[in-house]
Amino acid sequence: MGLYKSRFCLSAGAVRAQQGVLTHEKNGLEIMDRVEVLAPAGNLPSLKAAVDAGADAVYFGFRNATNARNFEGLNFSEAEAIEGIAYCDQHGVKANVVLNTYPQIEDPSAWYDTVDMAAKYGANAVIVANMALLKYAHERYPNLGLHLSVQASASNYEAVNFYQKHFGIKRVILPRVLNVPEIVALKEKTDVELEVFAFGGLCVMAEGRCYLSSYVTGVSPNIEGVCSPARHVQFQNEGEKLQTRLNDVLIAEYEQGEEAAYPTICKGRFEANDHIYHVMEEPSSLNILEMLPEVIEAGVASLKIEGRQRTKSYVSTVTKTMRQAVDAYYANPERFRAKGSWLRTLNQTSEGSTHTLGTYQENWQ
Numbered sequence: 280m281g282l283y284k285s286r287f288c289l290s291a292g293a294v295r296a297q298q299g300v301l302t303h304e305k306n307g308l309e310i311m312d313r314v315e316v317l318a319p320a321g322n323l324p325s326l327k328a329a330v331d332a333g334a335d336a337v338y339f340g341f342r343n344a345t346n347a348r349n350f351e352g353l354n355f356s357e358a359e360a361i362e363g364i365a366y367c368d369q370h371g372v373k374a375n376v377v378l379n380t381y382p383q384i385e386d387p388s389a390w391y392d393t394v395d396m397a398a399k400y401g402a403n404a405v406i407v408a409n410m411a412l413l414k415y416a417h418e419r420y421p422n423l424g425l426h427l428s429v430q431a432s433a434s435n436y437e438a439v440n441f442y443q444k445h446f447g448i449k450r451v452i453l454p455r456v457l458n459v460p461e462i463v464a465l466k467e468k469t470d471v472e473l474e475v476f477a478f479g480g481l482c483v484m485a486e487g488r489c490y491l492s493s494y495v496t497g498v499s500p501n502i503e504g505v506c507s508p509a510r511h512v513q514f515q516n517e518g519e520k521l522q523t524r525l526n527d528v529l530i531a532e533y534e535q536g537e538e539a540a541y542p543t544i545c546k547g548r549f550e551a552n553d554h555i556y557h558v559m560e561e562p563s564s565l566n567i568l569e570m571l572p573e574v575i576e577a578g579v580a581s582l583k584i585e586g587r588q589r590t591k592s593y594v595s596t597v598t599k600t601m602r603q604a605v606d607a608y609y610a611n612p613e614r615f616r617a618k619g620s621w622l623r624t625l626n627q628t629s630e631g632s633t634h635t636l637g638t639y640q641e642n643w644q
């Protein structure tokens with residue numbers, strides 16, 4: 280992949296990154312920039328924890344099916360959104376509102392109402408996947424930032440530029456399928472900002488197109504906003520073992536003392552070829568720290584931490600660690616190394632207590 284510039288063959292922007300700044304060009308102007316640390320907020324305490332831990336931006340959803348973390352007890356009421364955005368404003372932090380599920384024909388009003396609320400309460404941007412909503416937000420609120428959700432699965436420059444041309448998107452959240460050379464190649468063909476996942480749970484399917492749960496529950500995360508709806512989840516003791524089920528389908532069985540995961544099909548332990556194992560995906564978290572310079576120097580604008588469903592303590596710990604790592608990079612890009620203490624801290628919050636560089640280091644497609 281000839282377009283890829285390694286750390287030791289740096290682009291002009293990366294050279295300036297070594298001096299403590301990143302720049303990008305827009306309309307012939309060189310604009311100084313620094314990669315953003317973007318933290319998840321499943322509720323107001325987590326939002327405040329993210330801000331206090333040094334996030335540059337946060338993202339959250341309203342308490343309904345308009346976003347893909349539609350868990351009981353999670354997300355924001357209108358009053359909490361107003362308070363959260365005010366807290367962000369006081370601290371110079373951007374607040375992005377997620378509406379990344381697909382409106383249903385019977386009643387799409389919640390999705391349009393959510394765009395209206397985000398604009399009314401002063402959010403920095405809305406994160407949207409559906410074209411009708413993109414059109415609505417673009418035409419109705421031209422000053423509201425429009426970020427293309429990962430759920431839209433735009434992973435090449437033609438797709439990204441299409442959304443920019445027709446809906447004026449400012450940023451695209453890239454699916455977790457690209458390696459660094461591919462991100463570099465994409466960046467060279469678009470001036471849309473790139474947001475990439477830096478830490479958190481992995482999704483093994485093409486994002487926005489996963490129908491795994493619908494085979495078992497009749498609903499998909501793209502519509503219901505959650506991979507395993509709580510009403511279908513069962514935890515049952517069976518003798519010495521704990522079983523997790525989704526709509527009566529056995530997803531995993533745990534020995535005494537073993538930590539049981541929330542049952543999602545992609546991370547289930549099933550029997551295949553006479554073995555019981557994680558057939559689709561071993562629980563592990565994406566963690567880009569060991570490739571942080573390469574990812575920043577690829578020209579990304581934002582490093583996203585996954586996990587709106589996780590605790591306030593998770594949000595605080597991961598945001599703080601990512602903040603330290605990004606600051607350490609800018610302090611001395613050439614000598615940056617991922618500290619063992621950062622990796623250990625993050626591993627403690629990881630699914631399965633392990634981490635992976637995911638597709639960032641892969642050469643396959």
Ligand code: SF4
Nearest residue numbers: 482483484489506545
């Ligand atoms: S079921 Fe698994 S693969 Fe499908 S969307 Fe959910 S996390 Fe991703």
